[in-house]
Amino acid sequence: MGDIDLEEQEPFPVDRDGRQLRNEADEPDGFRKLGCCEKFQHSVSKWMLPEGLRSKYLERTNCCPPPIFIILISIVELAVFIYYAVWKPQKQWVTLDEGIWMSPLTYKPECRQEAWRFISYMLVHAGVEHIVGNLVMQLLLGIPLELVHKGFEVGMVYLAGVVAGSLASSIFDPLSALVGASGGVYALIGGYFMNAVVNFREMIPLLGVFRIIGIIMIVCVDFGFAFYRRFVNDEAGMKVSFVAHFGGIVAGMTIGYVFFSAYNMKLLKDPRFWLCIVGFVVFVLFAVLFNIFLSPAP
Secondary structure, rough: OOOOOOOOOOOOOOOOOEEEEHHHOOOOOOOOOHHHHHHHHHHHHHHOOOOOHHHHHHOOOOOOOOOOOOOHHHHHHHHHHEEEEEEEEOOOOOOOOOHHHHHOOOHHHEEEEEEEEHHHHHHOOOOOOHHHHHHHHHHHHHHHHHHHHHHOOOOOHHHHHHHHHHHHHHHHHHOOOEEHHHHHHHHHHHHHHHHHHHHHOOOOOOHHHHHHHHHHOOOOOOHHHHHHHHOOOOOOOOEEEEEEHHHHHHHHHHHHHHHHHOOOOOOHOOOOHHHEEEEHHHHOOOOOOHHHHOOOOO
């Protein structure tokens, strides 16, 4: 075996004190310094998934596709608010009045035969605090949910909450109008809340306590505003129903829970999925028949 010329060999990388530097690729994952994107994904996994599913999420995580649904729906809602606040005559922005009540998007009991209003009401908001509250909540919660569960699941839960909110309002508060995306927002909250409770021990108990207390506080404050708009404030000239909050959160705690808990399994093979679908269809059919034959609304 021939002699090796040491002068022709690649020098070992060393620092200024002569110590050999580690190659980052040779280090085990536990010692490798994480980048900003990886740190963000680790944080998302801790907030959104129980411990047993985090490694699977981190193996296949990427931002492609990005959380496009929740961002697009937020942009559309903001654009509709700006349209009615700027291009329609309003006395002030804090609480919009004539513009939104005359909108073809608002749900009004006397116009319930225009079926699109049962969904389009989510695009119209009654004032600055209304639009800001809904956008902040759905972006803070919806973006991490969509990073984990993708747009289809989040979109279906959101729209289920919107539909459940308007139909529940038409049954239990049939003489009131309806505006705002609270039904969809509460569906996301309800689905996330149920997963946080069911998987409490696996989602870092201290964070679990913070999550549950935070959700309860936010819901209580928002319900307080909703009750105030419905039973106390009469400036807008039309009562705004609060029942959509209940419809949305029930949809989230049922449909949302199933969608968000079935992270690593096919929904079509989950019997809970079909149970929720059947229940939702029965509820929709009952609401339609109620509005046609039994509603006291004009």
